[in-house]
């Protein structure tokens with residue numbers, strides 16, 4: 001029996017069993033590790049979406065809620081529809097995904113259902129408490145949410161999962177951004193995932209520095225549904241989220257960060273799931289080979305470009321609709337998917353840069369270059 005003062009010794013502690021923590025834990029090849037996560041998978045159910053290829057679709061199949069080979073962006077001047085044979089825009093139940101990861105954990109990996117506190121870093125490891133016990137770990141990976149800058153640019157949203165009284169049109173197309181909504185408070189769009197012709201996720205999403213009251217997003221969703229004569233049969237679930245769009249400030253800078261605090265959520269789009277998957281797969285392989293460093297989620301030029309984009313957006317939010325529509329217009333479906341995944345090559349970047357208004361981007365790039373962010 002362990003005394004309350006003598007720490008329980010661990011090889012690897014993974015703090016936070018969300019997207020990054022559970023992906024890493026489930027990919028560890030029977031190496032001794034412990035995940036600390038206070039919430040159950042069911043308690044943190046929401047939609048996580050990504051552009052997935054066929055092998056990934058197989059791997060994620062236990063958690064897939066819907067998958068589309070067409071997606072669109074819409075504004076008052078029209079719509080841009082993308083189609084891809086290679087990538088499907090895919091929505092997962094985060095709860096089911098996390099549950100699946102839990103089932104995949106090898107015998108040597110355990111899960112403690114408690115938050116950690118009092119973390120003191122020592123080299124790549126440290127000491128902390130959880131559930132009234134002291135722990136000491138040789139290596140720690142921390143995925144606790146970063147400290148959010150309350151004045152920084154953020155993506156914030158409220159979503160409703162609903163069933164409808166009548167079947168809706170175009171249930172085979174995911175709507176990533178419908179900008180035909182109130183733009184007076186910041187860049188605003190409606191996001192719609194039709195799981196079937198009577199079952200939808202509809203989100204009101206803002207990109208701005210100030211959060212709105214919950215009712216503001218709810219009213220935007222109601223208004224959007226009303227204008228399309230879509231009547232709600234039943235409200236199945238509501239989800240809310242805030243995703244920082246400025247570089248993450250980890251809660252403890254002394255140890256290795258994975259997931260959001262490690263910069264794995266794309267600053268310009270808020271997408272992070274695919275990158276986290278790939279990064280955690282590489283990390284798990286490295287750990288098996290005795291190398292514990294976390295690989296960078298994105299290249300430095302990509303992070304720079306994302307910050308330039310966000311700065312341009314922040315300086316002139318009224319340009320936002322045009323910027324996103326221009327990106328969608330200049331790329332085809334596959335290029336757009338790669339671009340959103342952070343895997344764009346020279347072709348995609350050249351097209352995007354040529355399509356962008358030059359002066360605001362040059363100004364933003366220069367400001368970013370000489371800033372200390």
Ligand SMILES: Cc1cc2nc3c(=O)[nH]c(=O)nc-3n(C[C@H](O)[C@H](O)[C@H](O)COP(=O)(O)OP(=O)(O)OC[C@H]3O[C@@H](n4cnc5c(N)ncnc54)[C@H](O)[C@@H]3O)c2cc1C
Nearest residue numbers: 016018019020036048049115116144241259260271272273
């Ligand atoms: C509502 C929402 C929807 C999103 N949708 C998408 C999407 O569709 N596609 C996409 O690519 N990205 C999406 N993202 C962005 C990103 O992919 C997710 O935020 C993803 O969950 C990030 O993974 P993570 O492991 O960094 O954080 P999380 O999954 O949030 O995991 C962090 C975990 O740390 C735990 N924790 C907190 N404090 C402690 C503590 N003291 N001790 C131990 N554990 C603690 C939390 O309970 C949590 O489970 C979304 C983000 C949000 C907020």
